[in-house]
Amino acid sequence: xxxxxxxxxxxxxxxxxxxxxxxxxxxxxxxxxxxxxxxxxxxxxxxxxxxxxxxxxxxxxxxxxxxxxxxxxxxxxxxxxxxxxxxxxxxxxxxxxxxxxxxxxxxxxxxxxxxxxxxxxxxxxxxxxxxxxxxxxxxxxxxxxxxxxxxxxxxxxxxxxxxxxxxxxxxxxxxxxxxxxxxxxxxxxxxxxxxxxxxxxxxxxxxxxxxxxxxxxxxxxxxxxxxxxxxxxxxxxxxxxxxxxxxxxxxxxxxxxxxxxxxxxxxxxxxxxxxxxxxxxxxxxxxxxxxxxxxxxxxxxxxxxxxxxxxxxxxxxxxxxxxxxxxxxxxxxxxxxxxxxxxxxxxxxxxxxxxxxxxxxxxxxxxxxxxxxxxxxxxxxxxxxxxxxxxxxxxxxxxxxxxxxxxxxxxxxxxxxxxxxxxxxxxxxxxxxxxxxxxxxxxxxxxxxxxxxxxxxxxxxxxxxxxxxxxxxxxxxxxxxxxxxxxxxxxxxxxxxxxxxxxxxxxxxxxxxxxxxxxxxxx
Amino acid sequence: xxxxxxxxxxxxxxxxxxxxxxxxxxxxxxxxxxxxxxxxxxxxxxxxxxxxxxxxxxxxxxxxxxxxxxxxxxxxxxxxxxxxxxxxxxxxxxxxxxxxxxxxxxxxxxxxxxxxxxxxxxxxxxxxxxxxxxxxxxxxxxxxxxxxxxxxxxxxxxxxxxxxxxxxxxxxxxxxxxxxxxxxxxxxxxxxxxxxxxxxxxxxxxxxxxxxxxxxxxxxxxxxxxxxxxxxxxxxxxxxxxxxxxxxxxxxxxxxxxxxxxxxxxxxxxxxxxxxxxxxxxxxxxxxxxxxxxxxxxxxxxxxxxxxxxxxxxxxxxxxxxx
Numbered sequence: 001x002x003x004x005x006x007x008x009x010x011x012x013x014x015x016x017x018x019x020x021x022x023x024x025x026x027x028x029x030x031x032x033x034x035x036x037x038x039x040x041x042x043x044x045x046x047x048x049x050x051x052x053x054x055x056x057x058x059x060x061x062x063x064x065x066x067x068x069x070x071x072x073x074x075x076x077x078x079x080x081x082x083x084x085x086x087x088x089x090x091x092x093x094x095x096x097x098x099x100x101x102x103x104x105x106x107x108x109x110x111x112x113x114x115x116x117x118x119x120x121x122x123x124x125x126x127x128x129x130x131x132x133x134x135x136x137x138x139x140x141x142x143x144x145x146x147x148x149x150x151x152x153x154x155x156x157x158x159x160x161x162x163x164x165x166x167x168x169x170x171x172x173x174x175x176x177x178x179x180x181x182x183x184x185x186x187x188x189x190x191x192x193x194x195x196x197x198x199x200x201x202x203x204x205x206x207x208x209x210x211x212x213x214x215x216x217x218x219x220x221x222x223x224x225x226x227x228x229x230x231x232x233x234x235x236x237x238x239x240x241x242x243x244x245x246x247x248x249x250x251x252x253x254x255x256x257x258x259x260x261x262x263x264x265x266x267x268x269x270x271x272x273x274x275x276x277x278x279x280x281x282x283x284x285x286x287x288x289x290x291x292x293x294x295x296x297x298x299x300x301x302x303x304x305x306x307x308x309x310x311x312x313x314x315x316x317x318x319x320x321x322x323x324x325x326x327x328x329x330x331x332x333x334x335x336x337x338x339x340x341x342x343x344x345x346x347x348x349x350x351x352x353x354x355x356x357x358x359x360x361x362x363x364x365x366x367x368x369x370x371x372x373x374x375x376x377x378x379x380x381x382x383x384x385x386x387x388x389x390x391x392x393x394x395x396x397x398x399x400x401x402x403x404x405x406x407x408x409x410x411x412x413x414x415x416x417x418x419x420x421x422x423x424x425x426x427x428x429x430x431x432x433x434x435x436x437x438x439x440x441x442x443x444x445x446x447x448x449x450x451x452x453x454x455x456x457x458x459x460x461x462x463x464x465x466x467x468x469x470x471x472x473x474x475x476x477x478x479x480x481x482x483x484x485x486x487x488x489x490x491x492x493x494x495x496x497x498x499x500x501x502x503x504x505x506x507x508x509x510x511x512x513x514x515x516x517x518x519x520x521x522x523x
Numbered sequence: 524x525x526x527x528x529x530x531x532x533x534x535x536x537x538x539x540x541x542x543x544x545x546x547x548x549x550x551x552x553x554x555x556x557x558x559x560x561x562x563x564x565x566x567x568x569x570x571x572x573x574x575x576x577x578x579x580x581x582x583x584x585x586x587x588x589x590x591x592x593x594x595x596x597x598x599x600x601x602x603x604x605x606x607x608x609x610x611x612x613x614x615x616x617x618x619x620x621x622x623x624x625x626x627x628x629x630x631x632x633x634x635x636x637x638x639x640x641x642x643x644x645x646x647x648x649x650x651x652x653x654x655x656x657x658x659x660x661x662x663x664x665x666x667x668x669x670x671x672x673x674x675x676x677x678x679x680x681x682x683x684x685x686x687x688x689x690x691x692x693x694x695x696x697x698x699x700x701x702x703x704x705x706x707x708x709x710x711x712x713x714x715x716x717x718x719x720x721x722x723x724x725x726x727x728x729x730x731x732x733x734x735x736x737x738x739x740x741x742x743x744x745x746x747x748x749x750x751x752x753x754x755x756x757x758x759x760x761x762x763x764x765x766x767x768x769x770x771x772x773x774x775x776x777x778x779x780x781x782x783x784x785x786x787x788x789x790x791x792x793x794x795x796x797x798x799x800x801x802x803x804x805x806x807x808x809x810x811x812x813x814x815x816x817x818x819x820x821x822x823x824x825x826x827x828x829x830x831x832x833x834x835x836x837x838x839x840x841x842x843x844x845x846x
Contacts (some may be wrong), residue, residue: 036605043606044562121562121569172606179607199605200802201688201794227687227792228801231671235686239678402554402807409558423563434564442566 025522026221029244030233034200034226039182040156041117042172046423049154050514054205056156056188059086060149064508064519066330068149072157081144088135092212094159095193102131107160117171123151144465146472150425162187191215191518192222200226217520237500244501246515250317250374256500267509268321269497270328271421273373275490278414280450285365285395285414292362299487301352303342305390306383312493315378320493325480326431328494330511333428333476338484349390361391367413372401374495376417411448423512428476432460436479455482535824542820546813547587556603556807590813600810609814612799618699619689620795624780626715631722639730640762661724670717670790677713685710687792714791718784722776729772733765774830778823
C-alpha cells in the first residue's frame with residue numbers, strides 16, 4: 001500500500017516537472033539604455049550589440065569565462081598570414097527558416113565593410129570575405145593580425161536572401177539618411193526571435209526552438225523595458241514590474257539587497273579608471289612655464305599623494321578594487337606583478353616634488369566627467385583635496401560627458417579621468433594602440449596630451465602583427481611595465497558591475513557588463 | 524480678423540527663426556555627437572570622416588543655413604541616435620505626450636475650478652484655509668519629487684498602479700491611444716496626477732482670486748440687492764466673468780505642460796516627446812533637439828494665437844478693437 005502511494009506521489013511529481021517545463025518562463029528586465037537600431041552594422045554602441053547578440057549569432061563567441069569559442073564557425077586556421085579559413089557550422093537555420101551557408105557570411109561581411117556602414121571600423125583589418133565552398137569562407141586581411149577572432153566575436157551574421165528580399169543589402173546609415181527594413185526588423189540564427197521592437201518603450205523576444213546550440217537557459221520569453229533614470233528603475237524592480245535590472249545603481253544596492261525578494265550580484269568589471277596626464281611642454285593650468293609633469297618624479301609624487309584606500313572605502317563604498325596597472329586581470333597583457341599601486345604617502349610625494357625642484361608644488365587643472373563612470377565626480381573631488389594636502393594647487397572642473405570628452409580629445413586638459421575596458425576586443429592591445437602609442441594616423445586615438453615614448457610605439461607596432469600569442473602578450477606586459485615605471489598614467493580602481501534581480505532568477509554577471517540571457521534561469 | 528491672423532503668422536515665422544538660431548548657438552556647447560557616435564577606440568581619421576559626413580565640420584552659420592533650407596522643404600533630418608527620420612519619431616511620440624497633457628489639463632480644471640470657487644465663497648472657513656495651505660505644498664514641490672513619492676506609495680508599497688511606461692496601447696491610424704485599455708488607463712493615473720498637481724494649485728488660486736474680485740464688484744452687489752438667488756449669482760454672473768483669465772492661463776499652460784512633461788516623462792519613462800528630447804540631449808542628437816525646439820516653439824506661438832482668437836470671440840470688446 002505504502003509502495004503504491006509512493007509510486008503515486010512519484011508520478012504526480014513527474015507530472016509537475018513536465019508541467020513546469022512547458023510553463024512560460026518570462027524574464028522582464030530593464031536597463032538605462034535602449035537598442036539604438038536593429039541593424040547590427042549601423043551603430044557602434046555596445047549595449048545595442050549586446051541586445052543583438054540574443055537574436056544574431058557571431059562566427060565565434062565568448063563563453064561563460066569570456067574565452068572565445070566556436071559559434072557559427074566550428075574551426076579556423078591561418079592559411080597565410082593575411083588569409084584565415086573558417087569552417088562553418090552545418091544545419092543552422094535563420095529564424096525565417098532559411099538555411100545558413102557561406103553566402104550569408106560573405107554577404108554579411110561585404111555589407112559590414114561597405115563604406116556606408118557605421119560599424120565598419122569594428123572589422124577594419126578585413127578587406128574581403130571569399131566563399132571557398134558552401135561551408136568554408138576565407139577572410140582576407142590587410143596583413144598579419146592577431147585579434148581577428150576578438151573582432152569577429154562582435155560581428156553578427158545576417159541572412160543574404162532576407163537582406164535581398166527586403167531591399168536591405170546596403171546598410172542603414174545616419175549620414176546618408178538610409179533606413180532599411182533591417183533597422184527595425186531582425187532575422188538571425190540566435191537563441192531568441194524578435195517579436196516586437198518599440199524604441200524607448202519595449203522589446204520582446206521569444207525563445208528560438210530551432211537554435212543550433214543546446215540552450216543553457218530555460219526562458220521562453222524576454223521582455224525588455226528601458227527606464228532611463230535610476231530611481232524609477234529601482235522602483236519598477238521593487239514593485240515587481242520587472243524581474244531584473246542591469247546595471248543597478250551603487251547607492252541603491254544596500255536597499256535592494258535588504259528586501260526579502262531580491263538579491264544583488266556584484267563582479268569586478270573590466271573597466272579600469274585612471275588619470276591621464278599632460279605630457280606637453282606647458283600645462284594648461286599654468287601656461288608660460290615648463291610642464292612639471294615631464295619629470296617622472298613629479299608624476300610619481302602625484303601617484304603617491306592619492307589615498308586610494310580612502311577612495312575605495314568612502315567614495316566607492318567598498319565596491320571597487322584598487323589597481324596599479326591599466327588592464328583588468330582577465331585581459332591578455334595583464335601581469336599581477338604590475339598591479340600594485342604606489343603606496344599612499346604624502347611625505348614621499350612632497351620629497352619627490354622637492355627633488356624635482358617644486359618644493360612648493362605647482363598649479364594644474366584637473367578635469368572630470370560627472371556622469372560617465374561610477375562616482376567619477378566624487379573621486380575627483382577627493383583627489384583634488386589629497387593633492388592640495390601635498391602642496392599642489394588644483395583647479396578642478398567637472399562636467400557632463402557630452403562636453404567633457406571633446407575637451408579631453410582636444411588636449412585642453414592637464415589631468416583627466418578616463419575609464420578603459422578594452423572593449424570590444426578584450427585585449428591589452430586596445431590600451432596600447434589607443435592610449436599608449438603616439439598620436440599618429442590611426443594609432444593613439446585616445447592619447448590627446450602628447451604622450452610619446454619610442455619604446456611604447458615600437459611595442460605597440462610589433463604586437464599588432466605578432467601571431468605568436470605568448471610573445472605578443474609579453475610585449476603588451478612590457479609596455480604596461482614601462483607605463484608603470486614611468487608613471488605615465490595614474491591608475492585608480494577597477495569599477496564594480498552590479499545587477500539586481502528577484503531571488504528566483506539566476507543570471508551570471510559578466511565583467512564586460514554584457515547581459516547574456518542565454519545563460520539565464522527563471523525558477 | 525484676417526489681418527490679426529496674418530500679422531500673427533508673420534510673428535510665428537520670426538519667432539521660429541529666432542528659436543532655431545538660438546538653438547544652433549546653444550548646440551555648440553552641448554557637446555560633440557561624433558564622440559558619442561564613435562567607438563571608444565575610434566581613430567582620429569574615422570572621427571574626422573564621420574564629422575564631415577554629418578556636415579558638422581562646416582561653420583555654425585552654414586549648418587544653420589542648411590538646416591533652415593531642409594526644414595523649409597519639410598525635411599527635419601535623421602536622428603543621430605537611432606537613424607530614423609525625426610519627423611516620424613516626433614509623430615510617434617506626440618500621442619503619448621498629448622494624451623498625458625490632455626488628462627492632466629482636464630484633471631486640473633475639474634479639480635481646480637470647484638476648489639477655487641469654494642475657497643472664494645467661504646474665504647474664512649477652516650476647510651478653505653487648509654485647502655489653501657495644502658495647495659502651497661502643491662505649488663512648491665518639484666515635479667520629480669511628487670512623481671517619486673507617488674511611485675513609492677502607489678507602486679512600491681501598495682502595488683496598485685504601474686510605476687512606468689504607457690501600458691498597452693491601441694493603434695488608430697498613426698495615433699496610438701492608451702485610453703482604450705485597462706493597463707493604458709492605469710498607467711495614465713500617476714503621471715497625469717503628477718503633471719496636474721501644479722496646475723490644480725495654479726488654477727485654484729487663480730479662480731479664487733478672480734472670484735473674490737468679481738464678488739466684490741458693483742454689479743454683483745446690485746444683483747444681491749435685487750434679491751437674485753445666490754446660486755444664480757455665483758454661477759451665471761460671477762464664475763463666468765472670473766473664468767476669462769482662466770482660459771488664457773489654461774491655454775498657455777497647455778504649452779508649458781507639454782514642455783514641463785519632460786520631467787514627468789523621465790520619471791515615469793513615459794514614451795512621449797519629453798523623453799525623446801532628454802534622450803537626445805544625453806546623446807547630443809542634434810537633429811532631434813533642433814526639431815523638438817522648433818516644435819515646442821511652433822506650439823507656443825500657435826497656442827498664443829488661438830488664445831487671442833478665442834478671446835476675441837468670447838469678449839466682443841476685443842473684437843471691435845481688432846478691427
